[in-house]
Amino acid sequence: MAKFQPLKDAVAENLKDGDVVAFEGFTHLIPHAAAHEAIRQGRKDLTLIRMTPDLVYDQMVGMGMVRKMIFSYAGNPGVGLLRRVRDAVENSWPQALEIEEHSHAAMANAYEAGAAGLPFATFRGYKGAGLKEVNDNIREVTCPFTGEVLAAVPSVRPDVTFIHAQKANKRGDILVEGIIGVQKEAVLAAKRAVVTVEEVVDNFDDVHLNACVLPNWAVSSVCVVPGGAHPSYAHGYYIRDNAAYIDWDKIATDRARFTDWMKENVLDQDETVFETRVQKLKGDA
Amino acid sequence: MAKFQPLKDAVAENLKDGDVVAFEGFTHLIPHAAAHEAIRQGRKDLTLIRMTPDLVYDQMVGMGMVRKMIFSYAGNPGVGLLRRVRDAVENSWPQALEIEEHSHAAMANAYEAGAAGLPFATFRGYKGAGLKEVNDNIREVTCPFTGEVLAAVPSVRPDVTFIHAQKANKRGDILVEGIIGVQKEAVLAAKRAVVTVEEVVDNFDDVHLNACVLPNWAVSSVCVVPGGAHPSYAHGYYIRDNAAYIDWDKIATDRARFTDWMKENVLDQDETVFETRVQKLKGDA
Amino acid sequence: MSDLDFTADEMMTIAAARALSNDDICFVGIGAPSAACNVARLTHAPDITLIYESGTIGTAPDVLPLSIGDGELCDTAVTTVSVPEMFRYWLQGGRVSVGFLGAAQLDKFGNINTTVIGDYDNPKTRLPGGGGAPEIASSCGEIFITMKQSLRGMVDKIDFFTSFGHGTGGDDREKLGMTTKGPTLLITDLAVWRPDPETKEFVVRSLHPGVTREQVQETCGWTVIFADDLTETPVPTELELTTLRDLKARTKAAHEGAAA
């Protein structure tokens, strides 16, 4: 049953050193505030899972918190490479990073299978693809009716998932709208789930019958953090800060510049700064 | 690409003798008008698929149109047995009926796999269940990671699926709301899909971003048939005619009474009668 | 005994309702389970989550649905999901604490038949079939069963294993790889039963008010075991009875008439 609590407490209670953790969000609703709190709390030895690790995983890898990353697209979307991830993979800075790489289809299916309580996912994929040769977690199953050989990957089952959502109601039910990505699956696949939200409303009486709602008993903690997805966006609240994504490419190029930026913008801040950051992005949302 | 056409033409063009066909709807939005048109056109040798064959399949079986039925619950929900189906299974009246019986979980997964273009579905099911012994289409697959043995069933891939939906827009996109059942899966799993709708609206601009919408290119034909789900219901339009479901139990008990009822209420009617039938049910929808 | 008048049917529904708690996530079968679950919600368990297999999660219907997919269930739900999602994420995902089932035939180990009477290929009576029951029985944390007693219904050997209870007893579930508890409670119109911890055979734990051991045995097809500490089921409270009767009256009016 979800409890409302400050982000600091929710991260401290739910994320431990060595955990397998997903901060999910498919370009939309990326839980930046929660990830920054995890960085401030200095968690170590994490296995990070995400289809599209972008800035927050670049930051966590660059801060030396990550042992392994499971992913399907490690880029700054529309901008280029993740330079801290690249530095870790190519030069082991600040430490070596083990990677388990999949395709989007594999990861999406793996989250789906995790939410469905299954040990593996089956799909028609990886045909002729090189990842099969370098990833032992890509295997095969044979259809017992047609004999067709399909791809199989282990389901994703994080210890804890963090997502950002638009709204909670007073009971702690969660509403996610717009590009919903794999957030529902990431929450249901995990042992624990922490959700940051833009706001709390009385009820969801005006919400569409089939909207993506996570009942309060499917969530561990709810934290009110307005702007908590910045520089990602929250549909209906503020738009994506594309300029920040473009800037990140320069910040992350240089180790010293990265370290300074993290101190100033993450370590020396708390989550209240996010509300300020999205002020100028609210016009067109 | 969907074309708007009269129901009679849509059924004639899309449903052939010997087809594998799903008239889907999970208590809500059952395509009664389309099924009655199929009965009037006298299709033969059909394989009917549905999770919850209820009145329309009882009627089609009783009219001798059906060779085989694939299903998971052959009851009149909340009322009792399907008496025409029972008569066919127990006494081969009016002809023998082959059955392939599954659980709901199996059928739901089989539709999902059909929509996903897969040859089979995997799930954790049928443990200790007797259906495994009598249905050769219940098999096993072994997880290539954990060794767990899971159930497998063939995917559902109908020649044609019929559903009823609330709205089409002028482009032929389809909106389904409320209890959405397996309708999206049934349409996407099929080679052809015919959708009857309550009404056509200009556009879906006011529809929720994540509502269940089928794009026009995923549908073959759209037919405007107000009331076309009766005695099932269309959320937002009219309520379920529970009294008609209770009455059906008496009608279907007796072969002669059934035959007379079908002549009077189906064979001698056309689809315009459905709008009249729901008039008294519009108050609370 | 209380001076309240009540039927055996009412006692059954109310005893079943009492077994549910406020924190339960309950997968509701249609018929008797639906009445019991909603009486629980309307009395001692207002925050209980009721799930119907039509995809409605967290429903709070004002009248009992005739089918598992009446519009009332959707209108009052926290959310309504597709049926594949219901069976994959919510049931198979292991998020349901209690599954509540009825039965046409039941044996002493909680195995249920709702498929056929007689031989499967040449049935004496073709019943509706399992619907969600085979996976409800294996995926929910535990299973409650409710049915009226009769020699036709409570039998020594069921004709078909629609859903698996405790098999032939003991650790049969574990042997099949199941990690859930299976049937932990049987509520009939005469008594409350729980499985013996070792053998898994149902044992009568309490008799409903006014019911005798003989009545229980006469309407049961196996030799009944009564608990050493056999008690009497507490009589329905006035709140319980009123709640159930009001619910039934609202339901009858709604299902017989057409729309308002």
Place this chain on the structure above:
Amino acid sequence: MSDLDFTADEMMTIAAARALSNDDICFVGIGAPSAACNVARLTHAPDITLIYESGTIGTAPDVLPLSIGDGELCDTAVTTVSVPEMFRYWLQGGRVSVGFLGAAQLDKFGNINTTVIGDYDNPKTRLPGGGGAPEIASSCGEIFITMKQSLRGMVDKIDFFTSFGHGTGGDDREKLGMTTKGPTLLITDLAVWRPDPETKEFVVRSLHPGVTREQVQETCGWTVIFADDLTETPVPTELELTTLRDLKARTKAAHEGAAA
């Protein structure tokens, strides 16, 4: 040649746009494919269905998205589905007619690398990876590829098979059980290429206006085959150029500034 001025980049995007038809269901990769697909939609193919892997189906963005999940894509979509549904029902379900991909490295059989330069375990350059490409390449009816020519990009042997084109040519796809066509078109900043029907090696079918055979060969790492009936790519029309430039200008303004 026309008297319109245009860049090689513009010619590439416009030539790519022309390959799409009004009836196509197109799975759009980010970058150059996104521009081409939207120019098609804004010129000769107004009813084309554009799908982005973020779950947005039938989008009609006013500016090009920076990521594949900008809010603009969702606001203008016919519907937005979850990412698992996108990959299962819409892509794997076989409902996409054209997949449009870019490439970091490409070989003459349309095999693409966007994973690593150098050895996978000790890469010289770690690239972002495949994202949706491995299954886009196998599940879409056919694949269009667009990229700028360079010796670094168009190579004799790619370092990693991120997505499979025609393998080593011939019927390699059929041998792997694929039933889709694979790469049927390559549009670079210099030329339009199509695979030879037998060998499946890309053959230059038309040179963009002003481009020579030598330029094409100098920026390509394999020995280029030119079609016997080699033609010149028609120059961009004024409508095509204006549409593309307006789109780019709107996009630049939107991505550089903050909200209005």
